[in-house]
Amino acid sequence: MEEVRVCLRREEDLSYDIRVGPGQLDRVADDLAARPVAARYLVLTDATVGELYAGELRRQLVERGLCAGYVEVRPGEESKSLAVLERVLSQMLAQRVDRGDCLLAVGGGVVGDLGGFAAGCYMRGIPFAQVPTTLLSQVDSSVGGKTAVNLPGAKNACGLFHQPARVYADVRALATLPEFELRSGLAEVVKYALIADEGFAAYLEENARSLLALEDEAATRTVAACCSLKAGVVERDERESGPRMILNYGHTIGHALEDISSYGLSHGEAVAYGMRCMSRLAGMTGMLSPSDQARHDRLLNAFGLATRPLDLDVDRVLAATATDKKARGGVLRLVVPTALGRVEVRDDVDRHLLRRAVAETLADPA
Ligand SMILES: NC(=O)c1ccc[n+]([C@@H]2O[C@H](COP(=O)([O-])OP(=O)(O)OC[C@H]3O[C@@H](n4cnc5c(N)ncnc54)[C@H](O)[C@@H]3O)[C@@H](O)[C@H]2O)c1
Ligand SMILES: [Zn+2]
Structure with missing residues (x-):
């Protein structure tokens, strides 16, 4: 018998900034141009937020030559499924998103969880940034790096930890929230x-x-x-014990x-x-x-x-x-x-x- 040891130890700095304030949405494209986290950005959103905010953000990214694509899912918890995840990944592939690009999730916790997961597994992981647009996603899902989809009958049963590279929380976006x-x-x-x-x-x-x-x-x-x-x-308990x-x-x-x-x-x-x-x-x-x-x-x-x-x-x-x-x-x-x-x-x-x-x-x- 021979035994081979594969020595792997990981120490990474996964720190990131969350910018909070009125009008952040309008500054995302400029900020990503000035302080890039990737070469280009694929926008993932849902239809409601797409119409309200993400479509405009995409336009601003295109204007700066920073847009890698755009994927929209249906609003609602049903979009946190393996079927939708597969569709998102296929569309990313079709739009030629590559390892140098970043997935930018614009929306509530559903888009954030789905997008974080997609970014975490697409080509074994690409960077991920978030523009949370619900109060829940701004105060909760934008911190901690938990991503997931639901399995039938089991919420968040399939997912991974993938920390965002940056988060922009625009409190004015909350004005349109039901x-x-x-x-x-x-x-x-x-x-x-x-x-x-x-x-x-x-x-x-x-x-x-x-x-x-x-x-x-x-x-x-x-x-x-x-x-x-x-x-x-x-910070005291990244993996939740x-x-x-x-x-x-x-x-x-x-x-x-x-x-x-x-x-x-x-x-x-x-x-x-x-x-x-x-x-x-x-x-x-x-x-x-x-x-x-x-x-x-x-x-x-x-x-x-x-x-x-x-x-x-x-x-x-x-x-x-x-x-x-x-x-x-x-x-x-x-x-x-x-x-x-x-x-x-x-x-x-x-x-x-x-x-x-x-x-x-x-x-x-x-
Ligand atoms: N990853 C985490 O740590 C974490 C933490 C808490 C919750 N979550 C997950 O987050 C999800 C719930 O998130 P949510 O409450 O944001 O729900 P959501 O993403 O479904 O958004 C709620 C609704 O609001 C709409 N919407 C979003 N922003 C809007 C805006 N600015 N104006 C008008 N409409 C807007 C959406 O289209 C959707 O219909 C759950 O799946 C939950 O498991 C994850
Ligand atoms: Zn909660």
Whole structure:
């Protein structure tokens, strides 16, 4: 027997900048011309964002001789599939995108996840940059480098880590976002404050109105604060083993509600109910003081999040958390608030108390 060792060790600097502000979209082409990350750029978008923004960006890239092509998918989660991924890759090939080019994903989290994955596997990986146009994608999917498509019945089941080379978040693009989508993103914004930053929570309490009106300054400061908070967590835990788990605050119950409700709850709104359940639970056990619990819930009220009762069977909700549990070898691990801006990961939560907290929250959330 002979044994050959293949020695491979990787140490790479994958740092990148996220530019946040009003009017960023109009500066992308000039900035890429001045500070290139590749020779040319293939624009990937969905039909809605194509019409609103990406078509114009493509025009600006063509004008500067920087456009490698343009691919549009249908708006919606259905585009995060292997079938659509294959179509995107084939179109990239047909448009002669090569290894020196960069995929520029312009759109929400769907286009970002699909585009990141396509860039990560096309010709074994080409660079990737992002122009997130939903609040959710600006504050969440633009940080961390997770990319994926869904398999039948399994969300995000197939994907890879591929960090973007650059991100441009234009807060003015949020003005065209449907209210439903905006609120979904706001729930994630509130989540960051509640898990990691009391000062940011205080800022949101004071500036809820300006943020809801999408005023330039409030929106810019908020998106930048969220990216920075998520970056802080991700930097400590790029591959998601420990600390990154706190980003799942409200998501265990939230995902269960998304799965079983026929109300058309957005992801963020479902997470907002999940966060309310956790604050109530923490209040019951004395982990969270009554005044912090009140502030926690008032912050959700300020953004009109998860305020109406949901007529759902509590045992069905709890049963739907089983997928989360299975992933952790039968233990239900929950992120529980211990103060405003602080949470702990617990796997010893009393199920009767949890059941009571969920039941009470669904019946009387706000
Ligand atoms: N990679 C990550 O770390 C990460 C994190 C969170 C969520 N995600 C993924 O993100 C996806 C959800 O993202 P999303 O909420 O952005 O959804 P989305 O991409 O489907 O966008 C929502 C809708 O808004 C439209 N839209 C986008 N920008 C617009 C604008 N500026 N004006 C008007 N309409 C606009 C889109 O066409 C779409 O119809 C999910 O698939 C989720 O799994 C990924
Ligand atoms: Zn989320």
